[in-house]
């Protein structure tokens with residue numbers, strides 16, 4: 001099958017640049033069109049990343065009949081509007097995290113995609129990275145036994161100039177939706193929906209959460225200890241502990257890494273599982289997966305299912321209720 005999937009990018013910001021660069025590594029895919037809110041941004045982005053078309057509005061991108069799939073790279077508060085726009089124009093969609101502002105928006109987005117038989121996926125790149133695929137394999141093979149504890153943290157101190165979307169509630173600001181999604185993803189993916197959630201939020205003057213400490217409890221005895229922070233540069237590591245062994249993702253567990261630590265029995269017996277360095281920034285794996293799904297006419301990823309995305313959004317809602325974090329989108 002020699003078909004090429006033609007990608008469009010909606011929003012030419014920071015993450016769009018990394019994604020566009022990585023798309024060059026994806027087989028049977030091409031960056032065909034990009035759209036920004038201004039002609040200058042769209043044109044210079046298209047020139048730099050060799051896209052055929054540059055549109056000065058998102059509306060023109062979705063109207064282009066030759067675009068197969070659109071990657072949405074705008075701030076979270078705009079994901080609902082932009083996903084709906086793409087789906088209404090019959091485009092397949094890969095949407096950045098946080099997928100939406102709340103579960104209610106996510107349900108509508110998913111319902112529209114399903115009713116139109118259109119592909120939709122949350123851009124949860126971690127799920128597709130080689131080290132995380134290995135984590136899933138080791139767990140499936142019972143190498144660490146039954147998981148009893150997950151610890152994961154994600155923290156960085158935003159550097160100046162701080163992007164408005166980091167703290168502005170109107171753009172979905174706050175650590176929970178921006179980076180808290182990664183530790184939460186790990187707990188949900190490995191342990192499922194928690195029976196009980198405890199959470200503490202620490203707030204910036206804008207009302208956005210600057211830090212969020214969470215504990216998930218499970219009836220079967222497992223727990224997860226999770227943390228997100230815009231106040232400290234953390235290792236952003238994770239421990240996955242089973243009754244027969246332990247896996248340790250030493251730093252930046254959400255992104256590409258060259259090693260995974262495996263402790264098969266006692267705390268002292270360490271095996272290091274090596275990985276080749278990613279050729280790109282690490283977004284090529286999710287982009288290849290979406291391209292393959294589309295080449296095989298799938299309307300949903302078998303690896304990052306829409307129900308997984310909905311569970312993440314529902315869990316974020318539960319946490320936000322505990323820490324009393326409300327967004328303007330909640331009352332829309």
Ligand SMILES: NC(=O)c1ccc[n+]([C@@H]2O[C@H](COP(=O)([O-])OP(=O)(O)OC[C@H]3O[C@@H](n4cnc5c(N)ncnc54)[C@H](OP(=O)(O)O)[C@@H]3O)[C@@H](O)[C@H]2O)c1
Nearest residue numbers: 011012013014015016036037041073074075076096097098
């Ligand atoms: N997967 C990952 O590793 C990862 C990493 C970073 C960020 N993200 C996610 O990607 C999304 C974008 O993050 P980013 O860091 O790329 O943000 P960014 O640099 O601020 O880019 C966002 C882009 O959205 C467009 N936009 C449209 N309306 C806007 C508005 N009212 N205010 C601001 N921007 C607006 C702008 O593009 P134009 O002006 O070009 O139209 C802007 O360049 C977020 O949801 C974030 O969580 C994911």
